[in-house]
Amino acid sequence: MPRIHPSVPPDRLKRETIPVTRLAKTAQRRATSRRRTLRWDTVTARGGESASGREVDAVASPKARASRAAALHRRAAAAATAAAGILDEIRPAPADHHRQYELAERLRTAAALAAPGWSGAPLETLAVATPPGDRPPPFVRIGTAAPLDDARFPALVPLLGSGHLSIDTDARDPRVAGLLRALLLRLLAAAPAGSLLVRAVDATAGTPGNGEPTGGTFAGFVALADAGLLPPPAVDVAGLRAVLAEAEQWAGAGTARQRGHDRTLLLMVAALPAAGATDLDRLAALAAQGHRAGLHLVVAGWPPAGRAPLPQATPIAVRNAYALVGDPPAAGFSSPGTEEPGGLHAPVFVDEDPPAELVAGVCRRLARQIEDGTRLALTDLLPTGDLWAADSVDGLATMVGDAAGRPVSLGFTELTPHWLVSGRSGAGRSAFLTNVLFGLTARYGPDELILYLADLADGESFVEFLQTERDRSWVPQVRTAGMAADREYVADLVGQLEAELHRREEAGRRAGGQRYAELRQHQPLPRIVCVIDNVPLLLRERDRFAAEILGRLDALARSARAYGIHLVLAGEGDLGLGGPRDPLLGQFPVRVALPGGSAVLEPTNDAAAGLPVGTAIVNTAGGLGGPRGATRGHERMIRFPDPHEDPDTLAELRHRLWAGRPEDAPPPVVFAGFARPLLTNDPRYRVAVAGRAHTPAALLGRAVDIRRSTVAVPLGPAAGRNLAVLGRDDEAIRLLVTAARSTAGHHQSARFVLAPLADGSAGPAAALAAELTGRHQVETVDVAGLRAAMDGAEPGYLVVFGVDVPDAAELPGDRLRSLLLEGPPAGLHLLGWWRSAGTLAGLLGPEGEVDKLTAVVVTDVPGSRLESLFDRPVLWRPRPGRAMLWDGPGEQGTVLVPFGEVSAG
Numbered sequence: 001m002p003r004i005h006p007s008v009p010p011d012r013l014k015r016e017t018i019p020v021t022r023l024a025k026t027a028q029r030r031a032t033s034r035r036r037t038l039r040w041d042t043v044t045a046r047g048g049e050s051a052s053g054r055e056v057d058a059v060a061s062p063k064a065r066a067s068r069a070a071a072l073h074r075r076a077a078a079a080a081t082a083a084a085g086i087l088d089e090i091r092p093a094p095a096d097h098h099r100q101y102e103l104a105e106r107l108r109t110a111a112a113l114a115a116p117g118w119s120g121a122p123l124e125t126l127a128v129a130t131p132p133g134d135r136p137p138p139f140v141r142i143g144t145a146a147p148l149d150d151a152r153f154p155a156l157v158p159l160l161g162s163g164h165l166s167i168d169t170d171a172r173d174p175r176v177a178g179l180l181r182a183l184l185l186r187l188l189a190a191a192p193a194g195s196l197l198v199r200a201v202d203a204t205a206g207t208p209g210n211g212e213p214t215g216g217t218f219a220g221f222v223a224l225a226d227a228g229l230l231p232p233p234a235v236d237v238a239g240l241r242a243v244l245a246e247a248e249q250w251a252g253a254g255t256a257r258q259r260g261h262d263r264t265l266l267l268m269v270a271a272l273p274a275a276g277a278t279d280l281d282r283l284a285a286l287a288a289q290g291h292r293a294g295l296h297l298v299v300a301g302w303p304p305a306g307r308a309p310l311p312q313a314t315p316i317a318v319r320n321a322y323a324l325v326g327d328p329p330a331a332g333f334s335s336p337g338t339e340e341p342g343g344l345h346a347p348v349f350v351d352e353d354p355p356a357e358l359v360a361g362v363c364r365r366l367a368r369q370i371e372d373g374t375r376l377a378l379t380d381l382l383p384t385g386d387l388w389a390a391d392s393v394d395g396l397a398t399m400v401g402d403a404a405g406r407p408v409s410l411g412f413t414e415l416t417p418h419w420l421v422s423g424r425s426g427a428g429r430s431a432f433l434t435n436v437l438f439g440l441t442a443r444y445g446p447d448e449l450i451l452y453l454a455d456l457a458d459g460e461s462f463v464e465f466l467q468t469e470r471d472r473s474w475v476p477q478v479r480t481a482g483m484a485a486d487r488e489y490v491a492d493l494v495g496q497l498e499a500e501l502h503r504r505e506e507a508g509r510r511a512g513g514q515r516y517a518e519l520r521q522h523q524p525l526p527r528i529v530c531v532i533d534n535v536p537l538l539l540r541e542r543d544r545f546a547a548e549i550l551g552r553l554d555a556l557a558r559s560a561r562a563y564g565i566h567l568v569l570a571g572e573g574d575l576g577l578g579g580p581r582d583p584l585l586g587q588f589p590v591r592v593a594l595p596g597g598s599a600v601l602e603p604t605n606d607a608a609a610g611l612p613v614g615t616a617i618v619n620t621a622g623g624l625g626g627p628r629g630a631t632r633g634h635e636r637m638i639r640f641p642d643p644h645e646d647p648d649t650l651a652e653l654r655h656r657l658w659a660g661r662p663e664d665a666p667p668p669v670v671f672a673g674f675a676r677p678l679l680t681n682d683p684r685y686r687v688a689v690a691g692r693a694h695t696p697a698a699l700l701g702r703a704v705d706i707r708r709s710t711v712a713v714p715l716g717p718a719a720g721r722n723l724a725v726l727g728r729d730d731e732a733i734r735l736l737v738t739a740a741r742s743t744a745g746h747h748q749s750a751r752f753v754l755a756p757l758a759d760g761s762a763g764p765a766a767a768l769a770a771e772l773t774g775r776h777q778v779e780t781v782d783v784a785g786l787r788a789a790m791d792g793a794e795p796g797y798l799v800v801f802g803v804d805v806p807d808a809a810e811l812p813g814d815r816l817r818s819l820l821l822e823g824p825p826a827g828l829h830l831l832g833w834w835r836s837a838g839t840l841a842g843l844l845g846p847e848g849e850v851d852k853l854t855a856v857v858v859t860d861v862p863g864s865r866l867e868s869l870f871d872r873p874v875l876w877r878p879r880p881g882r883a884m885l886w887d888g889p890g891e892q893g894t895v896l897v898p899f900g901e902v903s904a905g
């Protein structure tokens with residue numbers, strides 16, 4: 001049985017707390033005698049149980065009896081009011097100063113033992129860093145008891161683990177509000193983080209008649225809401241009922257031990273709303289039972305009119321200057337049997353409002369500790385059993401996070417084939433996608449799942465899935481990955497998916513109209529997931545290219561769903577895909593809104609407003625909302641882990657996946673838009689220098705495509721097999737040099753005539769000559785020498801730096817033209833650099849068709865200036881590190897990354 005001052009027997013406390021002054025003694029005697037009178041009167045008025053009362057009643061008429069009863073009642077009420085006033089003024093006074101001091105000293109010592117630190121020390125001695133105890137505190141301080149002005153001790157009450165507390169005045173009285181805040185702060189700060197959950201009822205909070213929202217009594221504790229420790233208070237009867245229902249569930253679940261956890265639920269009622277009798281009954285019933293099940297109540301404003309004291313509660317009565325503390329449940333401040341229960345015989349000055357910064361600091365500390373303690377890890381989203389245990393015939397599914405403690409799974413099926421993921425930069429989009437991709441690759445093996453990954457934003461993406469310098473492992477389901485990808489890369493990726501879709505449709509048709517699941521019975525047909533991040537960069541230009549790719553995505557999304565091909569489009573805002581009614585969006589029923597990602601939800605759905613990083617709204621009905629507050633079966637708010645928090649786990653998982661790969665599995669083909677390919681590393685160049693290439697070719701760079709194809713201009717014996725490099729920048733000169741160098745790589749020995757006609761070209765030409773000399777015949781010539789070489793028609797390569805410089809005017813156009821046409825069949829090819837499109841276009845015959853004369857690679861000349869050359873609109877926006885090649889009739893052009901500079905040796 002809990003006692004307030006364990007080292008001091010309660011009867012002693014009572015006996016030794018004696019009135020001190022004569023005046024006080026007299027006052028107390030008067031009060032006692034008045035109290036007796038009052039009791040007699042009250043009994044008479046209620047039941048007429050005195051002998052005299054019964055006699056009078058026997059002879060009087062009912063009317064007279066009624067009016068006498070009313071008079072008695074009025075008298076009794078007046079006497080009660082007067083007595084309360086007098087009692088209020090009387091402070092129980094101690095009798096013997098010396099013993100009072102001694103006793104107070106002993107009680108202080110006892111209190112320090114019973115309620116150390118947060119639960120009992122003066123608030124001004126506590127700081128945010130003051131450590132909590134190792135369990136919720138059984139006693140808590142409510143203020144300072146002062147039997148004498150200078151003999152004080154902490155007033156403690158038993159609460160958690162044993163009973164409740166009621167206060168006769170609610171939090172509209174600022175002293176009560178302060179006491180409640182102090183009490184709550186002490187309890188929360190003293191208990192280990194997360195061991196004490198609080199629910200609050202506060203009719204002073206909410207939006208009162210003036211329309212101004214108020215945070216109410218516990219506004220300062222708001223930081224605990226996100227941590228789930230103290231949700232916003234119930235402000236009305238509906239809220240009260242919800243809290244009561246939760247508390248009843250808690251209490252109904254049995255003792256903490258039976259529930260299997262040792263958390264305590266504290267229900268703080270700061271001010272009751274206009275509750276009905278049933279609500280009050282429920283509250284009283286909870287008090288009667290709850291303390292055995294780890295539910296404790298602090299109810300301010302109890303008892304309401306006509307109600308009994310709160311069961312199992314220590315009552316506090318607030319008076320003008322101090323409070324009176326009644327006996328705790330099942331334990332008096334006096335020894336049982338010695339005297340009638342009378343509570344603590346000393347006035348108590350209740351704790352004042354704690355400093356706001358102390359409250360805020362403690363709440364932040366708790367929220368942080370809870371967050372740290374409940375933070376999810378990537379491993380929480382991974383399967384617990386074997387890797388690759390799932391099959392994808394009916395769809396793919398993976399855990400994407402947790403909603404209120406329950407795992408949330410999201411999938412790719414025919415009904416939910418494609419996803420849109422939106423969030424502002426830094427909102428955890430990569431984190432979310434990384435979780436999803438690892439979740440999938442851990443569940444579905446390479447024969448069940450293939451991944452294509454692309455990110456249009458600058459920077460390294462998806463590196464966790466790819467080989468790096470230090471770690472040569474990779475995730476075997478990944479076929480290709482494009483980082484800092486150009487839009488041409490994405491167009492090629494879409495082309496790859498279109499081709500695969502076509503292949504699957506064809507197979508289905510050939511098999512008599514079979515769909516995916518049936519087709520899989522005869523052939524391996526992994527599901528394909530293609531993730532494209534930063535989609536707005538794909539559509540930024542709003543030109544023909546963007547319109548075309550949107551149309552292709554739409555068509556792909558429509559048909560691919562039935563053939564196991566799935567798209568995840570991610571980025572900021574609405575991803576540039578158009579308004580919510582855009583038909584393309586209809587193909588994407590799954591919407592994931594990260595912080596700042598509301599645009600992928602319906603405009604009226606504000607579920608994603610104010611999300612913190614690490615959370616998302618997952619909606620499987622195209623972003624559709626629903627009535628506010630209603631449960632939405634199609635929508636969840638999830639928390640998800642930051643997978644990069646534990647790089648070791650990521651690396652370990654990648655190694656496990658890699659170790660399980662099929663023997664011949666090639667690593668993913670990686671395109672990094674910010675990197676320069678090197679000629680010496682190029683597979684086609686290596687084949688050439690090994691003497692295994694059939695036709696000589698000028699190698700220019702790597703295409704911006706998913707295969708990273710080498711961009712080559714074959715220089716066979718057909719008319720027009722020449723190369724014109726068009727541009728004014730250094731890139732153009734470098735391209736010419738690379739073309740010559742790579743062509744040389746195809747020959748054991750060949751003849752190269754270098755003509756550095758343009759200013760500044762002598763240096764590159766000399767370097768090239770030095771490189772080629774030894775193995776090849778190299779001549780460096782001027783215009784006259786070039787003309788001679790043209791006329792001589794000896795097989796070889798004419799490498800001309802500046803075909804259209806003024807000096808070269810001596811080269812007649814018709815001679816050049818016939819060289820381009822007739823030279824190659826005779827083994828003489830021109831690799832020439834032009835600075836403007838006009839002179840090159842001047843070589844065209846009346847029928848145009850530049851491809852008959854030469855392949856053209858362009859650097860910094862925009863498409864609008866190329867129309868005269870190609871005789872059609874050309875889509876080319878020059879940009880650093882990129883060039884475009886047209887080789888062949890009607891060619892759309894291939895965007896390439898030219899090889900970087902490095903010696904061919």
Ligand SMILES: Nc1ncnc2c1ncn2[C@@H]1O[C@H](COP(=O)(O)OP(=O)(O)OP(=O)(O)O)[C@@H](O)[C@H]1O
Nearest residue numbers: 424425426427428429430431432613614640641642
């Ligand atoms: N679940 C999470 N919980 C807490 N922090 C997270 C979580 N996920 C990501 N973060 C943090 O948020 C920051 C941004 O994460 P991430 O790189 O995934 O975002 P992003 O939206 O892809 O950003 P960007 O577009 O700028 O690359 C990182 O510092 C990361 O550590």
